[in-house]
Amino acid sequence: MKKIIVALVLLIMLAPPLGGNVYNIKNFEENKSRAAIDAYDFLIIAPDNWLDSLQPFVDFKETHGVKTKLVGLSECLKMNGRDDAEKVKYYIKYAYDTWGIKYVLLVGGRKPGFKERWYMPVRYVHNSFGGGFWGEPCFLSDLYFADLYDGNGKFSSWDTNENGIFGEWCNGSVDKNIDLKPDVYVGRWPARSEEEVKIVVEKTIDYxxxxxxxxxxxxxxxxxxxTYPEYPTYEGEVTTSEALQYLEGYNVTKLYTSDGTxxxxxxxxxxxxxxCGILYLDGHGNPMSWTTHMPNSTEWIPDFKVTRMMYLKNNGMYPICVVGGCHNSQFNVSFSNTFKIYKGMDEWYKYLYKGENSPE
Known part of the structure; x- marks a missing residue:
């Protein structure tokens, strides 16, 4: 009897606490030891019906020694979490802790239509910037998915006051102890169709x-x-020139309004x-266009619009593009915003002026 009691005590001491499965994966093979699970470098999460189109990219990475794990979104949504975005973040944490992944690719952007719906979950953060016409009460941030732990080594929910508002720093309410330090590299292909995924896979492998x-x-x-003609310096030209100091060995072409190029x-x-391998634009922008000013003038140069992308003939020569502009990489836009006059003239005009009716 004593042996049985001792055995029971040891089992209780060694057993995980109730609810101790922090990853909460349903039907996970818990009898697998951590040592038996393969390590991976790269995690790709995508809608289940797009996985076949991503397999060539996975195979390509594997042939170059990058151990890659491709996971359907439905698997991630088996995690416990307050919403789909948090479930995805918990899965990334699980992959980080279990497989040692360093890189994460989220595949999927906004679905077409008037109502905002997503192929891959997003997180809006509420770091408020003013009000009025240019006010931004919230905006998208994929840094949320990369910042897995806070400074104390705990899961970083980005909602430390637990009011359901993430990344909050507005109206006197603040989510504290968010260190904003990414634990993994996170990127996103904000594709809006499987056909777009195939194109990006083909071009990425080619590159x-x-x-x-x-x-x-x-x-x-x-x-x-x-950039700001009200100030004495040509800001965009200064910042691009400074950036070039860190890029030795490149053949440089400078296009500046000050010298007419x-x-x-x-x-x-x-x-x-x-x-070109790198394209760096520094000026002003929105989801529809990029532009800047002539020297000491409020005059805009003819802008580089989305509709002018058709004139690019650089097939097979795809640059890394860095943009200094307010909202050029904004991916929650939709052409359907063009027709939202029913929201009132002021709101409708904002969509148009800010370029948030950019075509899908």
Missing amino acids: EEHAHGSTWARRIVVAAGD LKGWKDIVREVNKG
Whole structure:
């Protein structure tokens, strides 16, 4: 009897606490030891019906020594969490703790239509910037999915006051102890269809196979002007020139409004079509266009619009593009916003003026 009691005590001491499965994966094979689970470098999460289109990318990564795990979104949503975004973040944490992943790719953007719905969950954070016409009460942040732990080593919910408002810093209410330090590298392909996924896979593989060692990839094009003409410095030209100090070994093409080499979007298209590895634009932008000012003038140069992308003929020479502009990478936009006049003239005008009716 004593042996039985001792055995029971040991079992109780060694057993995990109730609810101690922090990952809460349903039907997970708990008898697998951590040592028996393969390590991975790269985690890709995508809608289940897009997985086949991503498999060539997984195979390509594997052949280059990058151990890659492809997971359907439905598997992530088996986690416990307050909403789908938190469930995805818990799965990334699980993958980080279990497989040692370093890189994460989220595949999926906004679904077409008037109502905002997503192929891959997003997180809006509420770091308020003023009010009125330019007010932004909340905005998208994929840093949320990368910042897994707070400074104390605990899961970083980004909602420390537990009021359901994430990344909050407004109206006197603050989510404290968010260190904003990414624990993994997170990127997103905000694709809006499986066909877009196939295109991005094809172009990414093409880039990774051919860019290294090519002449065009060692060329950088910068374009800038007088970002804020009310101040004495040509800010965009200063920042791009400073950036070039860190990029040794590149052939540099500068397009500046101050010397007349940048008069409009055609100058940018001409240089990109020659092939470049890096394109750096520093000025003003929204989801529909990018532009900047002539020297000491409020005059805008002819802008580089989405509709002018058709003039790019750089097939097989895809640059890494860095943009200094307010909202060029905003991906919660939709052409359907063009028709939201029913929200009132003021709100409708905001959609149009801010370029948030960019085509899908």
